[in-house]
Amino acid sequence: MKSATVLMAAAVVLASTMASADEVLEVHEDRAVGGGFGGLSGFMLGAAAGGPIGALVGGGIGYLVGQGAQQAAGLEQTLYVVKRDDGSISRIRTSDGGFLQGQHIERNGAQVTASAK
Template identity: 45%
Template sequence: MKMPSVTLCLALLASPAAFSAEVISEVPDTTVGKAGGGMTGMMLGALGGPIGAVAGAAVGYFGGGAAQQSSGLAEPAYLVKTDDGSVQRFRSPGQRFKPGDQVRVNGIRIEAAQ
């Protein structure tokens, strides 16, 4: 008798959570520039020792994000208001949404609600 409940529990845990939500706004996503700039800054700053590495990473992080945004290569990210009232930020490569669109949260991505 315990087997069906264990199977049901495992099936529910394995399925990705899907919640309906609404797109509030589109914001620029400069994660790639920040990561690349932070790593480059850390490596160059390491010539000055551990403190230089930390300072270089910080400067590279902010500089990389600004460079990506000013070059026009920033990807869109979306602020989404979920059913529970919280606002979360999602990236969805290859999909475009407008404020007010109904979407479903599927793991770390959003997709159009059906």
């Protein structure tokens, strides 16, 4: 009986922290995925072709080309800087660009929705 009570209390505590109302502070375009993939690819090709210096140059050029390719393909994401209820700041990346600065959102695990607040 005691273990059931403890498990129920733990479930209530975990469920209460899963959903929270947060405020969007800033909205930015985000091309980090394309930049990261391009930078890594350029780094490897540059290292194979020119050694350590080639790796650095290839990584930098690959990063810029990767960001440009992501933008040209129309696959940009949106980066939201969010203030949580407890006052901490977090960042959320999503392909949904539907939230505005100052808007309240609710996060339930990985799902982000507009808040009725």
